[in-house]
Structure formats: structure tokens, C-alpha cells
Amino acid sequence: xxxxxxxxxSTWSYYFDLGKVGGKRQxxxxxxxxxxxxxxxALVRALSEYNHSGQVFTPAExxxxxxxxxxxELYCKPNLKYNTQVGYLRITEKHIKxxxxxxxxxxxxxxxxxxxxxxxxxxxxSKSHMSxxxxxxxxxxxxxxxxxxxxSANPMKLVKYPKVERKPRERIILTMEEWQHIISRFKDTxxxxxxxxxxxxxxxxxxxxxxxxxxxxxxxxxxxxxxxxVKRNFGADVRKTVEQSGKREQRSSxxxxxxxxxxxxxxxxxxxxxYNTLKAEQTSQKKNELKYGEFYTIHVLKKExxxxxxxxxxxxxxxxxxxxxxxxxxxxxxxxxxxxxxTDSFKYCSRIIHKEMQLAFDYxxxxxxxxxxxxxxxxxxxxxxxxxxxxxxxxxxxxYVHDTEKMGQxxxxxxxxxxxxxxx
Numbered sequence: 001x002x003x004x005x006x007x008x009x010s011t012w013s014y015y016f017d018l019g020k021v022g023g024k025r026q027x028x029x030x031x032x033x034x035x036x037x038x039x040x041x042a043l044v045r046a047l048s049e050y051n052h053s054g055q056v057f058t059p060a061e062x063x064x065x066x067x068x069x070x071x072x073e074l075y076c077k078p079n080l081k082y083n084t085q086v087g088y089l090r091i092t093e094k095h096i097k098x099x100x101x102x103x104x105x106x107x108x109x110x111x112x113x114x115x116x117x118x119x120x121x122x123x124x125x126s127k128s129h130m131s132x133x134x135x136x137x138x139x140x141x142x143x144x145x146x147x148x149x150x151x152s153a154n155p156m157k158l159v160k161y162p163k164v165e166r167k168p169r170e171r172i173i174l175t176m177e178e179w180q181h182i183i184s185r186f187k188d189t190x191x192x193x194x195x196x197x198x199x200x201x202x203x204x205x206x207x208x209x210x211x212x213x214x215x216x217x218x219x220x221x222x223x224x225x226x227x228x229x230v231k232r233n234f235g236a237d238v239r240k241t242v243e244q245s246g247k248r249e250q251r252s253s254x255x256x257x258x259x260x261x262x263x264x265x266x267x268x269x270x271x272x273x274x275y276n277t278l279k280a281e282q283t284s285q286k287k288n289e290l291k292y293g294e295f296y297t298i299h300v301l302k303k304e305x306x307x308x309x310x311x312x313x314x315x316x317x318x319x320x321x322x323x324x325x326x327x328x329x330x331x332x333x334x335x336x337x338x339x340x341x342x343t344d345s346f347k348y349c350s351r352i353i354h355k356e357m358q359l360a361f362d363y364x365x366x367x368x369x370x371x372x373x374x375x376x377x378x379x380x381x382x383x384x385x386x387x388x389x390x391x392x393x394x395x396x397x398x399x400y401v402h403d404t405e406k407m408g409q410x411x412x413x414x415x416x417x418x419x420x421x422x423x424x
Contacts, residue, residue: 005039014043065101091136110158121162172365190335191349198366200274205363211332256313264389294321297338
């Protein structure tokens with residue numbers, strides 16, 4: 001099938017036969033070209049696209065850069081959460097494309113990838129950072145094997161990850177003295193409530209700052225995690241977010257999104273301390289709304305769709321005097337005047353703790369501390385797993401429950417009791 005060109009009036013057109021549909025001949029024709037040469041060049045491109053099922057390239061010729069763009073459109077956008085898309089794009093744009101982007105996909109060999117992996121280690125990348133880069137490339141190449149069949153095998157599967165000594169982790173478990181210092185320091189600030197929630201429930205930061213008063217049952221002393229908070233650009237795709245990295249984002253906002261996993265959806269009971277704190281805060285917020293009147297900041301939900309066509313909810317802040325037909329929500333983590341206390345706002349709190357107490361603190365420290373204290377006290381590990389919202393109990397044991405001196409001493413005491421016990 002070659003097609004042809006012809007002159008129609010003052011311009012040139014190209015044409016070629018398509019496959020028959022319902023036994024009837026189909027034809028493709030496009031005109032408007034100024035010269036015969038332009039029409040012939042356009043015909044070559046159109047035939048190439050038609051002969052490869054809409055692709056404008058042959059799989060054997062595609063570069064790594066072009067393939068990664070296609071992988072993002074075909075796989076990442078329909079299947080991955082927004083933050084994961086951002087992470088994958090940053091890795092491909094910053095690391096993989098600069099190294100391999102101009103090479104043909106079929107030319108990538110295990111030797112070249114092994115050399116790259118070794119270079120990452122020599123350049124001082126941590127084990128987790130190096131593994132993150134290589135695993136993203138491996139995932140992309142897996143897709144090129146199946147279902148696309150661009151290459152017959154994934155060369156990354158033959159690469160041996162270089163051994164990297166894991167640096168000692170900075171302490172992230174708080175003592176009760178350190179906790180009392182922190183909570184006293186922020187007693188009358190907007191950070192008091194999120195600190196209390198994190199310490200007494202072990203919530204992730206994205207879960208704690210997504211709580212509304214509808215999620216809290218003061219009568220039964222439970223809170224329900226059914227969503228999380230995420231910051232993203234509205235009216236823009238993930239690529240725009242990555243392009244704006246390091247720049248001020250003018251059109252970013254906070255959104256409610258689904259929890260991290262299905263196991264993250266959970267109801268957590270809490271005790272008297274947090275109950276009294278939340279009850280007092282709820283009363284205080286009602287008084288502050290009366291105090292600030294029409295200048296009080298409230299929050300409403302605006303329904304939008306993400307890049308996958310799924311519904312999502314943007315949190316919009318407005319003054320109370322502004323009339324809105326959108327659904328109002330009552331966020332738990334807010335300032336005195338109603339303004340949202342976000343995960344970005346909390347970074348200030350972390351910096352103060354770093355500076356004044358010289359602690360390697362972030363919000364996740366509260367989660368680690370919560371889990372470790374429960375295990376030290378003899379809590380059932382399965383229950384701790386449920387409270388933290390982990391899918392796998394191994395995550396609870398290996399990542400969040402640390403071997404402390406108190407645990408060691410408790411083991412000694414238990415064994416001593418077992419070996420000295422006398423039959424009655």
C-alpha cells in the first residue's frame with residue numbers, strides 16, 4: 001500500500017486505501033499542502049502511523065525518552081495515585097532520561113545498567129534512593145516486555161544492586177520527658193491539636209490533617225480514617241507539577257483523596273486525654289466562629305476530576321461572609337480564625353523542635369513513638385497493626401516497632417519469672 005498525491009486546485013493532497021469495514025472500501029485523504037513535496041512527506045508519516053496501529057514509530061526505533069513518555073501515558077496515569085505519578089516523573093526526568101534518553105530502547109543492555117547502578121553508589125546515593133531510581137526503570141522496562149512486546153526481556157532483571165551500608169537512623173522515638181516538653185511548648189498554638197492526635201492515635205500526617213469533626217465520635221471516643229490530604233495543582237496535570245518543582249506554584253490547593261491502602265480505612269478508639277482535648281477544641285472552635293463573625297474562614301468542597309477521570313474534592317477556603325452553594329466541611333486542624341493548618345504549616349513546628357530541642361523530629365516521630373510505647377507496654381501486635389492501618393504485620397514489626405532498652409529488660413524479667421516459677 002503506497003497511496004499517492006495529487007493537486008486539487010492550488011494545493012496538494014495525499015491519499016491511500018484503508019482496510020475494508022463491513023466489506024466496504026475505506027479511503028484516507030488529506031489536503032491543504034502547498035507543494036507536492038510537503039504532501040509526499042505527510043503521506044509517508046500517515047502510512048507509517050496507519051501500518052503500526054496508530055503509532056508514529058516502529059518499536060525497534062523508539063528511544064528510551066520517547067518510550068518513558070509513552071509508558072507514563074499508558075500505564076502511570078491510569079493506574080497510579082497522584083503523588084506516585086509525581087515521584088515517578090521526577091525520577092525519569094532527573095535521572096533516567098539524562099543518562100539513557102537518547103539511546104534506542106532495544107540497545108539498553110544489562111552491562112550498561114549495571115555500570116549505572118554502580119555509579120549511583122559511587123556518587124553517594126543512599127540505598128533507598130538508588131533502589132527507587134532502579135526500580136522505576138525496571139517497572140518501565142517490564143511494561144515494554146509485557147504487554148507492549150517492544151523488547152523480549154527486561155535487562156534490569158540481571159542487574160545486581162550494589163551493597164550500600166545503611167547509615168544509622170536518627171532517633172525518632174520520643175521519651176515522655178521530650179513529649180511533655182514539646183506539647184507544653186505548643187499548648188496555645190494551632191499545632192497543639194495535630195500533635196495530640198498524632199501522639200495518641202499514631203495517624204499518618206496526611207490522615208491527621210484530613211480529619212473533620214464528622215470523623216470524630218466523642219460519645220464513643222473513636223475517630224474514623226476514611227480519607228487523606230494531598231497537595232496538588234488544580235487545572236493542571238502531573239507533568240506541570242513536576243516542571244514547577246523548585247518554583248512557587250501559583251495554582252496549588254489541598255484535596256481529599258482515598259487512603260493509602262484499604263487497610264488504612266479504620267476506626268481508632270482513644271482515651272480520656274485525647275477525648276478531653278478534642279471536646280475542649282470543638283467548643284473553642286464554635287466560640288471563635290462567633291467571635292470572628294463574617295471574617296471567620298470556613299471551608300467548602302468543590303468536586304473535580306483527576307487525570308484518570310475519577311472524582312476528587314478540592315478544599316476551598318472562603319470567608320464566612322461569602323455566600324457559597326458548596327458543601328461546607330468542618331476541619332479539625334485549624335487556627336483560631338478558622339484558617340486551615342496544613343502539613344505545610346506543620347513544617348514550622350518541626351523546625352522549632354529541631355532548633356530548640358535538637359531532636360530529629362517530624363510528624364512521623366509521633367507514629368513511631370505511639371507504636372513503640374504500645375509494644376513496650378505489652379499491647380497485642382495485631383491490634384497495633386490495625387491502629388496504624390498496615391496491610392502487612394511485618395511492616396509493623398520491622399519498621400515501626402523498635403528494640404528498646406525497656407523491651408530488653410522486660411524480656412529478662414519475663415524469662416526470669418518463667419524459670420523461677422514453682423509448681424503449686
